[in-house]
Amino acid sequence: MQSNAALEYDYSLAKKFTFLTILFGILGMLIGTLIAAQMAFPELNYLLGEYGTFSRLRPVHTNTVVFGFTVSGIFATWFYLGQRVLKVSMAESKFLMVIGNIQFWLYFVGALAATVSLLLGYTSSKEYAQYEWPFDLVVVVVWVLWGVGMMGLIGIRREKALYISVWYYLACFLGIAMLYLFNNMAIPTYFATEGLGSIVHSVSMYSGTNDALVQWWYGHNAVAFGFTVPIVGMIYYFLPKESGQAIYSYKLSLLSFWGLMFVYLWAGSHHLLWSTVPDWMQTMGSAFSVVLILPSWGSAINMLLTMKGEWNQLTDNPLIKFMVLASTFYMLSTIEGPIQAIRSVNAIAHFTDWIPGHVHDGVLGWVVFMIMAGIFHMAPRMFKREIYSKKLMEAQFWLQTTAVVLYFTSMWIAGITQGMMWRAVDEYGNLMYSFIDTVTVLHPYYAIRALSGVMYLTGFIMFAYNIYKTMTSGRVLTEEPQFKTPMA
Amino acid sequence: MFFHWLEKNPFFFAAGISIVISFAGLIEIVPNFAKAGKPLVDMKPRTVLQLAGKNVYMKDNCMSCHSQMIRPFKSETDRYGDYSLSGEYAYDRPFLWGSKRTGPDLHRIGNYRTTDWHENHMMNPAEIVPGSIMPAYKHQFTNVADIETAYAEAVTVKNAFHTPYGPEFKTTRAAWDAHRPKVLADAKVIADDMRNKDVKEAVARGEVPEIVALIAYLNSLK
Numbered sequence: 001m002q003s004n005a006a007l008e009y010d011y012s013l014a015k016k017f018t019f020l021t022i023l024f025g026i027l028g029m030l031i032g033t034l035i036a037a038q039m040a041f042p043e044l045n046y047l048l049g050e051y052g053t054f055s056r057l058r059p060v061h062t063n064t065v066v067f068g069f070t071v072s073g074i075f076a077t078w079f080y081l082g083q084r085v086l087k088v089s090m091a092e093s094k095f096l097m098v099i100g101n102i103q104f105w106l107y108f109v110g111a112l113a114a115t116v117s118l119l120l121g122y123t124s125s126k127e128y129a130q131y132e133w134p135f136d137l138v139v140v141v142v143w144v145l146w147g148v149g150m151m152g153l154i155g156i157r158r159e160k161a162l163y164i165s166v167w168y169y170l171a172c173f174l175g176i177a178m179l180y181l182f183n184n185m186a187i188p189t190y191f192a193t194e195g196l197g198s199i200v201h202s203v204s205m206y207s208g209t210n211d212a213l214v215q216w217w218y219g220h221n222a223v224a225f226g227f228t229v230p231i232v233g234m235i236y237y238f239l240p241k242e243s244g245q246a247i248y249s250y251k252l253s254l255l256s257f258w259g260l261m262f263v264y265l266w267a268g269s270h271h272l273l274w275s276t277v278p279d280w281m282q283t284m285g286s287a288f289s290v291v292l293i294l295p296s297w298g299s300a301i302n303m304l305l306t307m308k309g310e311w312n313q314l315t316d317n318p319l320i321k322f323m324v325l326a327s328t329f330y331m332l333s334t335i336e337g338p339i340q341a342i343r344s345v346n347a348i349a350h351f352t353d354w355i356p357g358h359v360h361d362g363v364l365g366w367v368v369f370m371i372m373a374g375i376f377h378m379a380p381r382m383f384k385r386e387i388y389s390k391k392l393m394e395a396q397f398w399l400q401t402t403a404v405v406l407y408f409t410s411m412w413i414a415g416i417t418q419g420m421m422w423r424a425v426d427e428y429g430n431l432m433y434s435f436i437d438t439v440t441v442l443h444p445y446y447a448i449r450a451l452s453g454v455m456y457l458t459g460f461i462m463f464a465y466n467i468y469k470t471m472t473s474g475r476v477l478t479e480e481p482q483f484k485t486p487m488a
Numbered sequence: 489m490f491f492h493w494l495e496k497n498p499f500f501f502a503a504g505i506s507i508v509i510s511f512a513g514l515i516e517i518v519p520n521f522a523k524a525g526k527p528l529v530d531m532k533p534r535t536v537l538q539l540a541g542k543n544v545y546m547k548d549n550c551m552s553c554h555s556q557m558i559r560p561f562k563s564e565t566d567r568y569g570d571y572s573l574s575g576e577y578a579y580d581r582p583f584l585w586g587s588k589r590t591g592p593d594l595h596r597i598g599n600y601r602t603t604d605w606h607e608n609h610m611m612n613p614a615e616i617v618p619g620s621i622m623p624a625y626k627h628q629f630t631n632v633a634d635i636e637t638a639y640a641e642a643v644t645v646k647n648a649f650h651t652p653y654g655p656e657f658k659t660t661r662a663a664w665d666a667h668r669p670k671v672l673a674d675a676k677v678i679a680d681d682m683r684n685k686d687v688k689e690a691v692a693r694g695e696v697p698e699i700v701a702l703i704a705y706l707n708s709l710k
Contacts, residue, residue: 039621042622045624162496167495170501192647198634207578207580208581209578212583276574285516
C-alpha cells in the first residue's frame with residue numbers, strides 16, 4: 001500500500017461542490033427564515049406577488065435545503081473523503097474527472113431550474129418529490145453519474161477493504177435511487193394524449209391510499225438515506241480524523257449499519273397513523289420506529305465513545321464541539337421520532353408544529369452542523385490555508401446552538417398546545433375552541449421561531465464568511481495538518 | 489469472517505444493501521395494493537373543471553397548510569364531519585392528504601362552505617376570519633386555469649387506469665374541442681354565484697379564472 005504522502009489528491013470537484021453547499025445553504029435558509037416569519041407576520045406574504053406566498057415558498061425551502069444544500073454537501077464530502085479512504089486520486093482517471101464535471105454542471109443548472117419551476121407552480125405535490133417529470137429526469141441522470149463515478153473510484157482503489165464511510169455513501173446512492181424512482185412514477189399527460197395541454201404536467205401512477213403509502217415510504221426514507229445515512233458516513237470519517245482517535249467499536253459499527261439498513265424503511269408508515277392505510281401497516285410503522293432507536297443510538301454512542309478519555313479536546317478544538325453536538329442532536333432527534341410514532345402521542349402530535357420542530361432539531365442540529373464541520377475540516381486541506389478565525393467559529397457555534405434550542409422548544413410548545421386545543425371539550429362534550437383560536441394562540445411561538453431562523457441564518461453567513469476568508473487570506477500552510485485543523 | 493470478506497467485495501456489498509433495504513416496501517406496500525386502490529361503490533371521478541381546480545390547489549400548494557384526512561376521533565368528526573374512508577381517495581392522483589394543519593382540514597369543506605364564502609375568503613382571508621394568517625390569493629382571480637391540461641389528465645387516467653370517464657373522453661384535439669363547452673357551462677354555474685365582474689366577464693369570454701376552477705373543486709370535497 002502506498003503511503004498517504006505520496007498521493008496528491010485532486011480536490012477540484014470537492015471545492016466546486018463546497019461552493020454549492022454554501023450557496024444553496026444560504027438560499028434555502030433565507031427562504032426558510034422568510035416563511036417562518038410569514039407565519040408570525042402574514043403581511044410578509046406579499047413581497048413577491050403570487051410567487052411570495054408561504055404556500056409557494058415552502059416547497060422551495062424544503063427542496064433547496066434537501067436537494068440543494070444537503071446533496072451538495074454529500075457530493076462535496078464524497079469527492080474529498082472518497083479518494084482518501086480508497087487511497088486513489090481522482091486525477092488518476094480522466095474518465096472519472098469528466099464524469100464528475102458533467103455531474104457538477106448538470107446538477108448546478110438542474111437544481112436552479114427546478115427551483116424556478118417550483119416558484120412558477122409546476123409541482124407534482126408529493127412532499128420532497130415535488131419536481132415535475134422533466135426535472136425528475138435530470139435528478140436521475142445526475143444521480144446515475146454520481147453512482148458511476150463512485151463505482152469507478154471503488155473499482156480502481158488501492159485500499160481493498162471499504163472503510164465504514166464508504167458503506168454509508170454506497171447505501172445513500174442505492175437507497176435514494178430506489179426510492180426516488182418508485183415514488184416519482186408518473187405519466188406525462190401531454191404524451192398520453194395527442195399533445196393536449198401542458199408538456200410539464202403528469203399524473204401519478206398510484207392513487208389515494210396507495211399513493212400515500214408509496215409517498216411516505218419515500219418521504220421517510222429520503223430522510224433516512226439523505227439526512228441520516230451519508231451524514232453518519234461523514235462523522236465516521238471526520239471525527240476520527242479531527243480528533244486522532246480510532247473508532248471505538250468495529251462491531252458496533254457493523255450492528256448499527258446493517259441494523260439501520262434493515263429497520264429504517266419499515267418505519268415510513270408512521271406518517272400515516274390514524275389514516276386510511278390498514279391498521280397492521282400502521283402498527284408495523286410504530287413498532288419499527290421504536291426498534292430504530294437501537295441502530296441510531298448505536299452510531300451516536302460509537303461516536304461519543306470514540307472521544308473517551310479525550311474530552312479535553314472539546315475545550316480547545318471547536319470543530320470537535322460541532323461534531324459532538326451533532327451526535328447529541330442525532331440522539332435527541334432519533335428518540336423524539338419514535339415517541340411521536342407511538343399511536344397515542346401521534347394523535348396529538350400529527351398535523352401540528354411539533355413535527356416541523358422534530359425535523360428541524362434533526363436537520364439544524366445534526367445535518368447542517370455535521371456538514372459545516374466537514375467543510376471546516378476540509379478547507380485547510382483543500383486550500384492549503386489555515387482557518388481564518390477560531391473566534392468567529394466559536395461565536396457561530398453558540399449562536400446557532402441557541403437558535404436550534406429556541407426553534408425546537410417553541411415548536412414543542414406550539415405543537416402540543418395546538419394538539420390539545422383541537423381536542424379540548426367542555427363539560428357537555430362540545431368542542432371548546434374554534435379553529436382560529438388554535439392559530440392565534442401560536443403567534444408568540446411563531447415569532448420566537450422566526451427569531452431563531454434569523455439567528456441560525458446569521459450563524460451560517462458567519463460560517464460562509466469564515467470559509468471565504470480562509471480561502472483568500474488564511475495563513476498559508478506548508479504541509480497538510482495530520483489531525484487537528486489549524487485555525488487562527 | 490463474513491463481514492471482512494464482504495467489505496473487500498463491493499459488488500456483493502452493494503447487492504447486500506439492495507436486498508436488505510427492499511424487504512420493507514415489498515412486505516408493507518405490495519400485498520394490499522389492489523385492495524387499497526378500490527373506489528367506493530358508484531363513486532364518480534371529478535369533472536374536468538374540478539380537476540383543473542385540483543391543479544390550482546396543487547399549484548398554489550394548499551396542502552402545505554391544509555389536510556384532507558379526517559381521523560376517526562370524536563373531536564375531528566365533530567369539527568369536520570365523517571371520518572375519511574380509503575375508497576373516497578381512489579381517483580386522487582396524487583393523494584392530497586397533507587401533513588400539516590396550519591389551517592383546518594378541507595376533506596368535507598363542500599358540506600359547509602359556499603361559493604361566495606370562498607370568493608370573499610380567497611380575496612382577503614383575514615377579513616372573513618379575523619386573526620387568520622392565511623395569505624390572500626388575489627392572483628387566482630386574474631390567472632386563467634389550464635382546463636385543456638385537466639382534460640388531458642382525465643383522458644390519461646381513463647386510458648391508463650380505467651377511471652370511469654365516459655366514451656366521449658378521447659385523446660384527440662377534436663374530442664377536447666367538443667368537450668370544452670361543457671367545462672365552460674360548469675364554470676358559468678360557479679361564476680353566476682360570484683360577485684366579481686371580471687370573473688364573470690372572463691367566463692363569458694370562454695376563459696376560466698383559476699378561482700372558478702378552485703371553487704368547483706372545493707365544493708366537490710364532501
